[in-house]
Amino acid sequence: MASASLPEQVLKHLFSFLTSDKDRNCVSLVCKLWYEVERRCRRSVFIGNCYAVTPDIMIRRFPQLTSLTLKGKPHFADFNLVPDGWGAYVDPWIAAMSQSYPFCLEEIRLKRMVVTDESLELISTSFHNFKVLILLSCEGFTTDGLAAIAANCRNLRELDLGESEVEDLSSDWLSHFPDGCTSLVSLNISCLGSEINFSDLERLITCSPNLKTLRLSQAVPLEKLPDLLCRAPQLVEFGTGAYSSEVQSDVFSNLEEAFSGCKKLEGLSGFWDVTPAYLPAVYPVCSRLTSLNLSYATIQNPDLNKLISRCHNLQRLWVLDYIEDTGLQALAASCKDLQELRVFPSDPFGPEPNVSLTEQGLVAVSDGCPKLQTVLYFCRQMTNAALVTIARNRPNMICFRLCILEPRSPDYLTLEPLDAGFGAIVEQCKELRRLSLSGLLTDRIFEYIGAHAKKLEMLSVAFVGDSDLGLHHVLSGCESLRKLEIRDCPFGDKALLANAAKLETMRSLWMSSCSVSFGACELLSQKMPRLNIEVIDENGPPDTQSESCPVEKLYIYRTVAGPRFDMPGFVRIMNQDAAH
Amino acid sequence: MMELQLGLALCGNSAKGYNLDDFNIGSLCGNFNLNNNIMKGSSSEILDVQDENNVQVLQTLPLLVWDKDDADGHNESQRKDGDENGMVGWPPVNALRKKLCHQSRHRLYAGAMNYVTVKNGGVGGGGRGSNCYKYVKVKMEGIGIARKIDLSNFQSYGTLTDTLISMFGKSRENGDVYKLTYQDKEGDWLLAGDVPWRAFVGSVQRLKLIRDEDY
Numbered sequence: 080m081a082s083a084s085l086p087e088q089v090l091k092h093l094f095s096f097l098t099s100d101k102d103r104n105c106v107s108l109v110c111k112l113w114y115e116v117e118r119r120c121r122r123s124v125f126i127g128n129c130y131a132v133t134p135d136i137m138i139r140r141f142p143q144l145t146s147l148t149l150k151g152k153p154h155f156a157d158f159n160l161v162p163d164g165w166g167a168y169v170d171p172w173i174a175a176m177s178q179s180y181p182f183c184l185e186e187i188r189l190k191r192m193v194v195t196d197e198s199l200e201l202i203s204t205s206f207h208n209f210k211v212l213i214l215l216s217c218e219g220f221t222t223d224g225l226a227a228i229a230a231n232c233r234n235l236r237e238l239d240l241g242e243s244e245v246e247d248l249s250s251d252w253l254s255h256f257p258d259g260c261t262s263l264v265s266l267n268i269s270c271l272g273s274e275i276n277f278s279d280l281e282r283l284i285t286c287s288p289n290l291k292t293l294r295l296s297q298a299v300p301l302e303k304l305p306d307l308l309c310r311a312p313q314l315v316e317f318g319t320g321a322y323s324s325e326v327q328s329d330v331f332s333n334l335e336e337a338f339s340g341c342k343k344l345e346g347l348s349g350f351w352d353v354t355p356a357y358l359p360a361v362y363p364v365c366s367r368l369t370s371l372n373l374s375y376a377t378i379q380n381p382d383l384n385k386l387i388s389r390c391h392n393l394q395r396l397w398v399l400d401y402i403e404d405t406g407l408q409a410l411a412a413s414c415k416d417l418q419e420l421r422v423f424p425s426d427p428f429g430p431e432p433n434v435s436l437t438e439q440g441l442v443a444v445s446d447g448c449p450k451l452q453t454v455l456y457f458c459r460q461m462t463n464a465a466l467v468t469i470a471r472n473r474p475n476m477i478c479f480r481l482c483i484l485e486p487r488s489p490d491y492l493t494l495e496p497l498d499a500g501f502g503a504i505v506e507q508c509k510e511l512r513r514l515s516l517s518g519l520l521t522d523r524i525f526e527y528i529g530a531h532a533k534k535l536e537m538l539s540v541a542f543v544g545d546s547d548l549g550l551h552h553v554l555s556g557c558e559s560l561r562k563l564e565i566r567d568c569p570f571g572d573k574a575l576l577a578n579a580a581k582l583e584t585m586r587s588l589w590m591s592s593c594s595v596s597f598g599a600c601e602l603l604s605q606k607m608p609r610l611n612i613e614v615i616d617e618n619g620p621p622d623t624q625s626e627s628c629p630v631e632k633l634y635i636y637r638t639v640a641g642p643r644f645d646m647p648g649f650v651r652i653m654n655q656d657a658a659h
Numbered sequence: 660m661m662e663l664q665l666g667l668a669l670c671g672n673s674a675k676g677y678n679l680d681d682f683n684i685g686s687l688c689g690n691f692n693l694n695n696n697i698m699k700g701s702s703s704e705i706l707d708v709q710d711e712n713n714v715q716v717l718q719t720l721p722l723l724v725w726d727k728d729d730a731d732g733h734n735e736s737q738r739k740d741g742d743e744n745g746m747v748g749w750p751p752v753n754a755l756r757k758k759l760c761h762q763s764r765h766r767l768y769a770g771a772m773n774y775v776t777v778k779n780g781g782v783g784g785g786g787r788g789s790n791c792y793k794y795v796k797v798k799m800e801g802i803g804i805a806r807k808i809d810l811s812n813f814q815s816y817g818t819l820t821d822t823l824i825s826m827f828g829k830s831r832e833n834g835d836v837y838k839l840t841y842q843d844k845e846g847d848w849l850l851a852g853d854v855p856w857r858a859f860v861g862s863v864q865r866l867k868l869i870r871d872e873d874y
């Protein structure tokens with residue numbers, strides 16, 4: 080009966096052209112032969128929730144991996160909503176892979192995971208050709224672990240510590256890099272707090288001729304920058320350390336000359352603690368910049384404006400709200416290639432506005448920048464009219480995250496909810512993949528979202544909605560929804576139980592300070608055995624809760640791994656003990 | 660298999676207020692906040708008291724009473740780990756940004772040369788650093804003696820009003836209903852409750868409780 084099937088070698092060759100995980104997953108579903116061929120030649124795996132699968136399951140299916148990307152804690156962990164000790168330990172993964180992939184694994188990328196020095200040491204000694212270590216928003220390790228990586232990974236190309244929390248035990252971990260040339264292409268140590276040994280840093284940079292990305296920590300003073308930059312004029316991305324110093328003309332001219340020498344520089348970041356007089360030193364590179372991250376830089380106008388208006392080729396700008404509406408208008412006029420804008424709050428906890436940044440700034444950018452597709456905007460006031468205008472201007476919007484600082488703020492002119500405005504966004508922006516809502520919103524917005532946001536993959540919602548109907552609209556209408564995170568909304572049991580099956584089509588659902596009862600969690604876990612229903616409650620042992628008690632925090636995710644057993648006392652996985 | 664019908668007309672906000680009995684309130688010796696790292700010397704016991712002749716009078720004051728019903732019905736979360744304004748994780752900024760925000764405010768208070776100008780909301784700063792406080796004078800119609808209260812201990816108009824009423828020895832059950840008014844930075848007297856809480860705290864200079872005639 081077997082029709083002539085393509086020989087395995089041919090299949091393998093064909094599959095080698097498939098780079099996206101989605102395509103590879105589809106291909107593995109065609110037939111058993113294709114599944115077998117594909118799994119043996121898959122080299123790169125992305126696991127969006129480390130608890131959705133176990134290391135063993137992954138290794139059994141994919142015997143030869145070059146690259147693994149793992150994500151751990153839910154997104155709201157960035158804002159302190161996930162208690163310490165919740166989980167996301169990478170150790171079991173490293174342990175298993177060190178046995179199975181010693182000669183093939185070269186790249187590990189982690190986000191929001193707990194990493195130990197033991198794991199880092201194991202990585203550095205187990206994988207013979209280890210090249211890339213990316214640790215974004217991770218924690219649990221010290222500079223000792225980094226020393227092991229530096230010392231043992233002879234082919235290290237990328238070391239990126241992202242915004243991880245690293246315990247600084249010593250400043251000399253950099254000295255553990257071998258003498259002689261390194262193969263470093265990217266080094267990001269911007270999150271480190273303590274002192275750096277400058278001669279080690281200088282030596283490392285000098286011996287890394289392939290270095291393209293260098294992001295320094297705040298400990299590196301401005302005076303050191305000219306010297307470092309001169310050792311690496313080939314840099315494409317550079318993050319300064321502290322950018323403040325007493326104004327001295329020779330330091331300034333050295334710095335300006337050093338920047339002038341970087342002919343390939345396209346991205347700048349850092350700028351901790353800025354002395355404005357030194358900003359003109361970067362003017363020589365401005366016209367080439369495509370990416371500028373000033374989101375920690377306390378620069379105000381007119382200095383800020385003078386800098387940004389020189390960057391005509393900017394595609395990505397991250398900045399504090401010191402830019403104000405006037406700055407955003409100038410941005411709209413001069414940066415026609417802008418694709419991504421993030422405006423962060425300089426004083427998020429202050430009761431009154433400290434800057435003149437309103438909805439007008441965002442409207443101006445949406446009007447002037449035809450390629451704008453990714454927005455993160457913190458502000459204190461918004462109107463439906465502004466949102467409608469933004470939607471009309473930018474139907475190509477892909478990611479729209481608006482954070483109005485005061486919860487439940489209405490349209491400040493009409494005092495109405497912002498349903499119409501956000502509704503226009505989801506209606507006009509048909510490619511919208513990510514959305515964050517804020518301000519005063521009723522169930523109506525969720526009706527719009529359910530009806531129109533067919534490509535929406537991630538939705539973040541806080542202090543909005545009226546009733547379960549809101550949640551029901553989203554769960555029943557958003558076909559592409561993968562991640563839903565909710566806090567302080569009046570959503571309860573009904574919508575959740577009525578849409579139980581939907582949850583298995585998503586990666587995860589987070590709900591905190593809502594009205595989901597303990598009893599509903601039990602019911603849901605009985606109904607859906609392939610979901611882990613985690614009830615997180617720091618106020619008391621979960622066993623003493625009555626059925627109708629609302630749970631403090633709820634994290635639901637699909638998994639083929641079954642319940643986990645590494646959780647702390649304040650996390651309970653529903654139905655864990657029941658036999659199926 | 661359980662099927663749940665989702666009716667078309669669901670009732671409105673079904674959020675229940677937090678049942679404060681779940682938390683160990685116990686004896687509320689002036690310690691409002693259910694969390695521990697609170698303003699030092701939490702002087703909710705108001706010691707600075709003056710009579711109409713502006714003579715300092717030290718008095719033993721009654722223990723402050725915590726009113727369980729949150730009068731404005733907001734879904735307020737409890738203070739946790741000293742987060743700003745009592746709302747954990749809001750606004751959604753990461754830990755590094757929060758730290759920098761505190762640092763720049765601290766520099767402002769230290770009087771050091773600072774690039775950042777933050778509009779200061781009044782005594783002790785309008786912000787919410789861990790040692791921020793905001794004392795304002797409170798008067799009640801018909802009562803000679805004024806009080807002082809630390810507004811940073813409160814999170815809503817309802818709890819503030821109820822606390823003040825109790826402080827002056829009145830109670831709602833006895834028919835004592837009062838409206839809270841305040842004097843803002845421009846010197847105008849306004850009815851409290853129209854502006855968001857945090858904006859109110861930033862601009863209030865003094866408080867007065869007046870009898871609510873409509874009751």
